[in-house]
Amino acid sequence: MPSRRPDLAVPGMVGRDRDLSLLDQALNGRPGLVVVAGEAGIGKTRLVLELLRRRGETALVAVCPPFREPYTLGPVVDAVRRLAECVAGLPLTGLAGALRPVFPEWVDQLPPAPEPLADAAAARHRLLRALIELIDVLDVGLLVLEDVHWADEATLEFLLFLRARWERGPRLILTYRPEDVRPESLLRRLLAQAGVTRLEPRPLDTAATAQLVSSMLGGEPVSEEFAELLRGHTDGLPLAIEESVRLLYDRADLVREDGAWLRRDVAELDVPPSIREAVLERTSRLGRAAGAVLAALAVLEGERAPALIAEVAGVSPQEAENGLIEALAGGLLHEDRDGRAGFRHVLAARSVYHALGAKERSRLHRRAGEALEREPVRSVAELARHFREAGDPGRWAAYAEQAADHAISSGDPRTAFGLLLDLLAGGAVRGAAVSRLVQRMPLYAAPGNGPLRELVTVLREAATGELTREERTEATWQLARLMFHVGDVEAASVEMERAVPGLVQDRPVAAVHAMMMLARPLGTARPAAHHRAWLEHAGRLIEASPGPSPDVRLSFLMDRAATLLVLGDPAGWAVVRDLPAEGESPGEVLQRARGFANLGEAAMLWGCYDDARRWLDAAAALAEAHQHVRLRDLLGATLAHLDWLTGSWTGPTELEAMALDADEPVLRADALLLAGLLDAAHGDHPRAQERVRAAIAVGRPRGPADGSRDPSAVLARLAIAAGRPGEALAATDAAWHLVEAKELWLWAAEIAPLRVRALLEDGRVGDAAGAAEAFAAGTRGLNAPVAAAARWFTAALLARAGGDLTGAAGLFEEAGAAWAALPRPYDALLAREAAAGCRLAAGERVRAVGVLREVFGDLTALGATGDADRVRRTLADAGVRVGARAGRPGYGNQLSPRELEVVRLLVEGRTSAQIARVLGLSPRTVEKHVHSAMRKRDVPSRTALAVAAVESGVALPPVSVPRPFTE
Missing domain, CATH: 1.25.40 (Serine Threonine Protein Phosphatase 5, Tetratricopeptide repeat)
Known part of the structure; x- marks a missing residue:
């Protein structure tokens, strides 16, 4: 006879002993960052909660909600709010006054608000420091952040900030779903750091499935046949197993025979194909009050107090309590330590939410918004969400604007942009209000x-x-x-x-x-x-x-100088000399940093690379010192390109990381373009073309005014190398015609040699001569080194096409010398290769072979292995064999001499800008050496690198270089 069914219990923890042991070990030491990755329903949250229970450790637990508009730092702020009822009496410094926007209920307990900062990144940096100070004062030893794939960018930056001080801050546990991490998310940078312990709970096998089901049935055994079939239908996903068992239970479809629980007819087991269907079938069997409670919680999201649930559900407090009891007993909900109820899993919440009709959702969202308006602490981003879904454009707009203001004051412009864009795209504001909102939008985000x-x-x-x-x-x-x-x-x-x-x-x-x-x-x-x-x-x-105002006037003067230079007007250099040297207000500092950045780019267009580096370094130092983070990152990309031009090449892995991490499309485009240039130099032309086209797709349109960063020039170079002159002409057509129309021939310095060569190889000798003459006439009066080098090269191309091989060789050598003086060693070597090729064809074998040997070695040392192989083949055709030169020495996991110098100065407490001035490098190059040293030493931060250097004796003796006059 079948037995009476037992009451179902919450399933026990099964099949996770090894994961729990690894988690426990990882948290006992440093750096103490553990990430638990896996698909929805695999049991990430349960694993972490079980660990906390076993350790008996109080932790700051934050959950990232799947809101469409993330609340800046909301998960951490809400967790701190639950941990501390007040901050009165805590030993906080004046920095904590920056917390007032995120903790309005503590305004009377926090220090006075500091002066506002014009730069959003600086404001965010200050807020993060203040929040970390509060967490330190609250003596938080462990921070758990759930569903971090939904975290806003400010929260992810907060985690990166914590990691930078891992030896002092709380240990971290993060849970996330890899498939839901955006390609540009900062989470990828966090996960790529050294010292991260990664756990990936696996699906349950048949034995563990039987254990889990048994734990729900009072510990009584489950038939192996039933467990195997159940595991097969659920792919071993714990949540799917649990929901399937609960559904079978609700259907009265479980029986006990011969001492084991099983399905009445195993052969006809019909486990729903998705958790959603299982959840909805179960909820349909609940009473009216439980259904109303579940619908209200699905709209509210997260854990909520019973009184709020009752108000949104539209039932009495007693009915809400009865409904909560029923839903809790059915395993759909759980309670936290404060008595707040929420769905045990977001999949169940989403299932219930999407099953609601449109009118019902709108009605519940309106109730939720009106109820939350009366809360003592209001989340305006959440209110904006509810009134948007309720179809109330007035209140949606009001709260969304408040939320955007909060995000901007917290240094989170990207969230502010998304909130205001949603308003405008959704038609919540019309008429004159549209331009008013657009004016407020941080477009750079x-x-x-x-x-x-x-x-x-x-x-x-x-x-x-x-x-x-x-x-x-x-x-x-x-x-x-x-x-x-x-x-x-x-x-x-x-x-x-x-x-x-x-x-x-x-x-x-x-x-x-x-x-x-x-x-x-x-x-x-x-x-x-x-x-x-x-x-x-x-x-x-x-x-x-x-x-x-002084900053407005300075902005004009800086822009005037840079604009004149981009116009190819030498008068710009005189304007530069007359620029004011002072101006220390925040607005003036920003304009100086921005202006120096523009001047640096303009100098690169002229080929004045020493001036360019001086201005770009000055801009980077100001951006770093004043926390203009976005400008600093843009400058990093510009300096990386200047490094490429001057022969200090970044490795492909670092470029790929830049392209992946950058939130700014133009940064991704620059990283992809540089990676494409490196691919081309390595001889992988298909990959290079793929990267350059990707750069065009993701970045703002670039053109000849961007000089060597014009992707059309790179595409033309690749097409010529492939023997497709027509394709090279097509790539440069738009840029060439623009130069002709504007009569700005300086812009043609990068494409003129390519254009002339493509025309020659296409058989259009007259057009090639005309193009070369137009470029020469338009740039001859300019003291622009890059134009002079390009003129020599185009003249050499025409001489070679005309059969004057000796004359062409001399012109190529002049071009090579001009490129080398800039310096642009890669272009100089290619020019020397062309000169040697002419001399070889003219019968000057000994001289040509000597030059080609040198070029081969220098290309190899530079890293242009694809070009070096071409030179090797030329030499082989001439009967000369050369072996691969070692090039720059490899140091494996040992620090290179330059890295040692950088680390020793780092130990002295120098910033990247200061180290750059001491060693005569760019800040960008210094950062490359620091990151390389961190990777080799397997440490997560600069501080940890300095400590490791001191402990290993690497930092002694101090580097013997003169100290700068000013710090």
């Missing part, structure tokens, strides 16, 4: 051009509505700004010119900004004189303005 193009569409529609003259001017101005950002420069210029008269009348400072944008000679086919005219208009307006 946009994740690519797609969202910006979406904003262009919204603004264009708003600009055609019923607006006042002032409102229409503002809408047109914001539309033009956006179009510049997305690369629609021609159309943007038209809109900008329309906006200028109104801006001059209403907002002169904005008018100067608009004129300076029109002065930038980018994208349009208008001649240089057109841009110079706008530059002069801006100068007259700023002189006529009543006392522009």
